[in-house]
Amino acid sequence: SRTYLVTGAASGIGLATTRRLRSHGHTVIGADLRDADISADLATAEGRTELAERAAELSGGRLDAVVACAGALALDPVTVRVNCFGAFATLENLRPLLAAGTRGRAVVVSSVAGVHATDPAIVEAVLLGDEAAAVAAARAAVDRGEGHLVYSSSKQAVSRWVRRTAVGAEWAGAGIPLNAIAPGTVLTPMIRPLLDDPALRAVVDTSVPMPLHGHAAADQVAPLVDWLTGPENTHVTGQIVYVDGGADAVLRGDAV
Template identity: 70%
Template sequence: MPSTRTYLVTGAASGIGEATAERLRAEGRAVIGADLAGAGICADLATPEGRAELVARARELTGGHLDAVIACAGVAHFDPLTVKVNYFGAVATLEGLRPLLAEGADPRAVVVSSATAIHPHDPAIVDAALAGDESAAAAAASAALERGEGHLIYGSSKRAVARWVRRTAATADWAGAGIPLNAVAPALVVTPMTEGVLADAKTRRLMDAVLPMPLHGHAAAGQIAPLLAFLTSPENTHVTGQIVFADGGTDAVLRGEGAW
């Protein structure tokens, strides 16, 4: 595998994105990190301007050739911002960088969804996101907050991403262009985003009840990175359109044998 293979990783300043970027660099890959700050590309994926900046800088830094994209950037707030980053930012990243992937060698793409995508969700958020209507999706998230259902926003954003991958991966722009597109769905991963939740004993018990992980419990960010690395490697020739659960058994416990 050539050491010059070039990856772009969003959310690279912390959590799963940071661990993945570190792993790839240790393997000799060239990695361009993107985040709000502290990365090679600093861009706010909650905004159209930030998304455009990401694509423009990536094109500038790579000369228009990119081999893999790993979209890890995400937030978990009871706020419309979560939908803007987790869905619209992720989709804009993948769609905006697809032309660069088409010029790369053995191009691959993966986005981080979540095991919470199988939890109850807000159809208004998901439907608006999949329709590409960011204003309506943000309004639906605000309405969920007003109803006291802000907890639905994060899972809804990740469900929308998973559905986008399923509807997009087999299209001419992706599979037809030889670009596998997948999602990884972790459960509880110990990152700066979850540390506060896990530090409180009551909240931790609640999270363990809704995201049971019978195999090894909570994951470290570095335990998700190898799967992301494989899915974006040349060795992955046929896995596409999949939501791969790296969840310690959460999906198997909650959905059983009827979903596979």
């Protein structure tokens, strides 16, 4: 059995992943704002440090896999803080624990929204690692009425960060696969308010067309995370694995 750390473990995809892993006999240290083994706000520097310190304590200094699932959808700069800098801090700060574990693997949850229109200023600031500039760019987008670009930009930045980071010395060089999954529309508390409003639901379904099986349940996404973070995954790294009912194939056609 393996020892996992999962952020966003109290709800949605993180909760479904935690339940699946525990049902297979693995140990999961859950982190979230509340209702988890570790309570930490990943929008803040203090919360990110708290996560790393508590994870080291609770794991005894060794983790076999990390799943960075915590995320926010708000039309607000906090979305960039959590989705990008919170996730990157999770992966980077816990990487030494992974290196001490057995067949370390990591997954971060991106989104098919990363292929939607973005604000390049947000994406570029994130990829430069400049949180203050990324937050300022997100605030500017909100102020000019383009708050919808904040989430897509945060997720495109996550996907691009994974492609760059996975092949570096600290990950591939240390034998640790690092991948993103990019779900389409998944029935979780995050998306529920949008789907409950008929007009917003139409926007969601137009922007995320899912010809195969429609909206997913969180427990239809968890098996992919399970495999990518399991010992059988020896050569898949730096990938954005779309689990989206075909949305990426519809939206991006020939892009491979």
